[in-house]
Amino acid sequence: MAAINLQNVSVSYYLRKSRTRGTNLDGGSVGAQILVGQRYLEIAALQDVSLSLADGDRVGIVGTNGSGKSTLLKLCAGAVAAQSGKVEIDGVVSAQFALGSGLRSELSGRQNAALKCLYLDVPQSMVAEYVEDLKRISGLGSYFELPLSSYSAGMKSRFVMSLLRLVRGEILIMDEWINAVDPTLNETIDSLQSQLIERSKILLLASHSERVLRQWVNKIIWLERGTLKAFGPIEDVLKDYQVWMKNRK
Amino acid sequence: MNLWLIVRPLLSRLVRFFHISLIEARSERSSSRLGILWAPLSTLIFAGLLTGVFHQQPLREAGDFFLFVLSGYVLWNFITATVTTSTTVVQRRYDFAVHNNLTLVGLFFKLLIDRLFAMGLNLILLLGCLVIVKPQTIGLQLLLLPAMLLIMALVSLAIAYLVNVAVIFFPDLDAVFNVAMRLLFFASPVFWSAEAQGTGVRAILATYNPISHYLSVFRQCFGIVPFEPMAWAVTLSLSLILCVAGTATYRLTADFIRNLR
Incomplete structure (x- = not known):
């Protein structure tokens, strides 16, 4: 049985401060909050995120640039550490951030x-x-x-x-979905993708493509500026996200 | 049975990483005819050069001195690679490692195997030279070699992490480490020996430079210098200290380092 449990997890990235870096930090319309420390800039990539995934969950992650999608995937793959909160991953993880x-x-x-x-x-x-x-x-x-x-x-x-x-693993993590650019490869790739998903117990996939999400996932995690805005069935969350994106423009 | 269940995956990973090292080493020298043979060949040429330049007739026979220098240079290559190739591991290679399903420990372990692979090629050369030049020196002391290699592997892993962390927190140390290793080459008994002097700078360096103890026990394994229990005691103590320091540093810094960009 595979499972992912995150309780009040926060993740920060650190960047060394330099003369040119860290002096002018105006907030933009995207990206996580940047905190200025004595020697490092701290990017609060995920803040107080809690969620539970179990066998059979096919989860898509949506959010604007810098919302924390890749960080969440890397956290589940053990590539980055949580500064606070509890992370429990059961199962063999196969992470493909970019093949x-x-x-x-x-x-x-x-x-x-x-x-x-x-x-x-x-x-x-x-x-x-x-x-x-x-x-x-x-x-x-x-x-x-x-x-x-x-x-x-x-x-x-x-x-x-x-x-x-x-690629193989009980928990399949993908930061980009492979879309065949060459039509002659579509059939082979589609077949490989289907096999991959059938084999995995949990799928965690970040994508901006509604087509890919509707084809492969049944739940959506919506992240915004490092916080969890919504987590639930694809029909509900994707609709809310799309409305939010439209109003934001 | 339980022990085998623990050891088996480690051995499997070890073999897997040696296979990776072989493919990478071959590809790096794919344009040359001799390929990876250049690694031991360059060691042989340099050790021969050092022997020719620094050999002092009254002190040692040329063959003995050549084996002394070659054995020292083989271990020196491993030591210097440990330091100079570890200054920017996390900064430059962690992303590559993450994309290949390697953890932070896995990355350092993989790079250790790269160094051991290069050392393995040089060890074959050293054993070959021993057999040709002075076969009578090979004896039971060779059984100490696996223990020595295990100690060196653990120390190399610890030093690699300590060096990388030091450079992450103090980037200028990258250049300092490179210069220091060049100085240490001359300050370590790689191509000189303190046995004839007894006192003076060489004797001080041979006593207080930690590398000299590692060089000594390494040479003892091949019977190039006589067995000295004190050198083993010092080496084991130093290794224990370095491994504890490396482990403690890893526990304190791994989370921060994994999130450093």
């Missing part, structure tokens, strides 16, 4: 694929098999043996999308 990140452009597609397999806990005896599978899914042919730096944007996108094959 394209964590790659090395000087390495070939094959080498990057092998490294990704090893980092993402593919059994070592099966790495070669997975790499061949990724080559087939990506459809890159001989480009698979060339450095990523030589790929066009479309090729890179194909390669990144094929990496979905490696």
